Amino acid sequence: MPVSTTPQGTPTWRLRTTRAQWLGYLAWLAGACLFLLCWKLISDNTMWVFVEDAGRQGSDLISRMLPPRWEVAHRLWQPMWDTLNIATLGTLLGIAMAFPVAFLAARNTTPHPLLRSAALVVIVSSRSINSLIWAMLLVTILGPGVLAGIIAIALRSIGFVGKLLYEAIEEIHPTPVEAISATGAGRLQVMSYGVLPQVMPAFAGISVYRWDINIRESTVLGLVGAGGIGLQLNAAINSLAWNQVSVIFVMIFATVLASEWISARVRHAII
C-alpha cells in the first residue's frame, strides 16, 4: 500500500511503495550502466581526431554540394523511372506472395498448424532481413540490374504485408464466416465470401503503405548494384562529385514526399 504510517502516527502517501521504488532505481541504474558500457565500446572504436574535425568536414561538404549542378538532372530521369518501377513492381510481386502466406499464417484460416509455423517462419525471416541485404545476395545470384532490385523489394515486402494482413485476418468477425460455412460452402468459398470482404480495406491500405516505404528503400538499392537512382548516387559519391549528389538528393526528396502524399491520400480514401 502506498499509504503508510509514520512513527508519529500521521499517514503519508507516496506514489510507490519503498520496495517498488528501490527496484525502479535499480533498473534505472542498470540501464545507465549498460548505456555507458555501450558508449565506451563505441568510443574505443572511434578515431576522435576525425570527430573533432567533423564541423569543418560538414561545412566543407555543404560548400561542395552547393550550388547543385542542375544540368545533370536530365540524365537522372531514366534511373528515377527505374527506381519507381522497382518499388511498384516489387510491391506488386511482394503482395501477391504475401497474400497466401498471410492466410496460412492466420490462426483462423490456416489449414494446418504445421503450415502456420512454416508461414510464420517465412514472415519473420523476410522481416528481419533488410531489402539491401536481399539485394546484395540477389546481385551475386542474378547479376546487377533492375530485376535483382524488384525481387529484393518483393522479398522484404512479404514479411511486412504478411504480418499486418494476418493480424487483420485474425481480427475479423467470426459470425459471417460461420454463416457462410453453414450454407455448405467449400473452404475457398468461405474465404472469398466470409473472410476476403472483411480484410480487403486493410489489405489495400497495407499495400499502399508498403509501396510508399518501398519507394524510399529502392532509392538506395543501386549502392549494391541493384539498379535505380542509387547507381548514380554511388557513382557520384565515388567520384566525389558532391554537386551532383545534391541534385540526386533533391530528386529523391521530391519523389519520396510525393509518394508519401499519394499513399496518405489513398489510405484516407479507403478508410
Added chain:
Amino acid sequence: MLTLSQVNKRYPTGDRALTDIDLTLPRGQVMALIGPSGAGKSTLIRCVNRLVEPTSGSIRLEETELTRLSGNALRRARRAMAMIFQEYALVDRLTVMENVLSGRLGYVGFWRSFLRRYPADDIAEAFRLLERVGLPHAMDKRADALSGGQRQRVGIARALIQRPRLLLVDEPTASLDPKTSRQIMRLIRELCAERELAAIINIHDVALAQQFADRIVGLRAGEIVFDGKPGELDAETLTTIYGEEEWDTRVQEEEAPSAAASAAPAPATPLTLATGGAR
C-alpha cells in the same frame, strides 16, 4: 425427419454443454427451443449442422447420419439445413444481392461464385425471395446500410435460397425491437408453412415462442426438461426451466408496454410471458 439420439457435447474446457439429448422433429413442425442463457440451445442447433462437433450420439436428417460426414458429403448435407443467426451474420461489405446469393454457395463451384456468375435460375429466385421479404429495392445496397429488421430479412432470404428442408434459427429476435421481432417471427412462420419446412427456433422470448411455435422444448443445463404444446407451458414448468421467479406478477407489469409496442393482436394463449431478461 430430424432425429437426435443420445447426443452429448463436452467442450475441451470440460464444460458439459449437452447431456443425452433425444429429440425427433417431424416434417413441417416449428419447434421453439427455450431455456436460460448457457443452457446449450446454441450448441444444440450448431451440433445439427456441425458448426460444433458433437462428442457422441447420432443425428439423422431423414436417411443421412450427419455426425459421420466430412468434406463434400458434409457440404451437401449442410445445403439441406439453412441457418438464421442472432446478429444476422451478413457479410457487411457485400451487397444485399450478393448476400442472398451466398446461400447458393453449396451448389455452385468456386470460380462461378468468385466471379459472381450464378445460374440465371438462382438469380431470379434470389430476386423473388427479396420481393417476398419486402426488400427488392435494397438489392444493390451494402448490407451494413440496412436496419436490423431489414438485415434479418436478408438473412432469411439467404437461408431460403438454399431450398432447405430444415431451418435452424438462432435467436432471430434478440437484437430487434418488439414490433420487428413479431414481424420477423411471423415471416418465418409463414415461410415454413408455405414450404413445409421443419424449424428449430432458439428463442429467449417465451411469449413469442408460445405464439408462433407448434411445439416447445425447454432446455436446462444441457438437458431437456420440458417437451410439449405451447398451451401446456405454465408457471411451474417455467420454474423448472428458468428457476424460481414470480412469473405471474411479471406478466402484469410487462404486458402493457409490450402489447402497446406491438401492432399484432394479443396472443391466443392465456398465459403471456415476456422473459426477455435472460440475455
Added chain:
Amino acid sequence: MSRQALAQAGRWRRLPLIETPRLRWGLAAGLAVYLVLALSTIDVNWARVAEGASRGLNFLAAFTQPDFVSRRGDILDGILESLTMTLTSTVIGVALAVPVGLGAARNIAPWPIYYLCRGIITVSRTFQEIIIAILFVVMFGFGPLAGMITLAFATIGFMAKLLAEDIEDLDWRQVEAVRATGASWWQTMNHAVQPQVMPRLIGLSMYRLDINFRESAVIGIVGAGGIGATLNTSISRYEYDTAAAILLIIIAIVLLCEYSSSHIRRWTQ
C-alpha cells in the same frame, strides 16, 4: 432495363467497383500501359542468371550448414558493435525525439517551432538510413560513431512524428482539468500529457529498437560500423555459409527482441 428488372429475369451482374464506365476503363487501360512499360525496362541477362542459379542453390544449401566458426571473431565483433549502436542510438534518439515531438504537435507548440520540428522530421524520414550514413561517415570518419548518429537521427524522425500525432489527438479534457488546478506548463506536461502518451511511447521505443537493430546490419556496407561490413564481405566473396550464419543470428536476435518487447509492453501497462 433497370437492374431490378434484369435480376428478375435472372441476368444480374455484380456492381462494378468504379461507377463511371469511362473512368473504369481509363484506369484499367492506364494500368495495363504502365505494366507493359515498366516490365519492358527489365532487361534480364539470362546467361548471367543461368550462371548465378547454381550460386542461388549454394546459398539455399548454406542455410542447412551455416558456418559460425571460420569468421567467428569478425561475426562476434560485428554483432556486438551492432548491438551497442542499436542501444545507444535508440536511447539518444528517443531522448531527442521527445522535445522534437512536443514541438511538432500543433496543439501545444508555437508556429515557428512547429515548422522547424516538422522540417527536421520530414528530412529524417525521407532519406533512407544508408544515405544519411554516407554523409555522417564523411563527417565523422569510419566506425560505429557515424552509425550511431545515423540511427539516432532516423529515430528522431520516426518517434517524433508518432509522438506528435499522439499528442495532437490526446484527451484534451484531462489537460484542462490539470490546468484548472493552477498548474504550470511543466506540471501540465508532467501530470496530464505524460501519463496519456507514456505507454505508447514505451511500445514505440521497443519497436524502434527492433528497427534500429535491423538497420544497423546494413549501414556497415558504407562503413558505419556493425555487422553489415562482415556480411557484405562474405556475400561478395561468395562465402554463403558465413553469410547464412550471420543472417540466422540476425533473425534470432530480431525474434528475441520481438518476444521481449511484447513482454515489456505488457509489464508497463
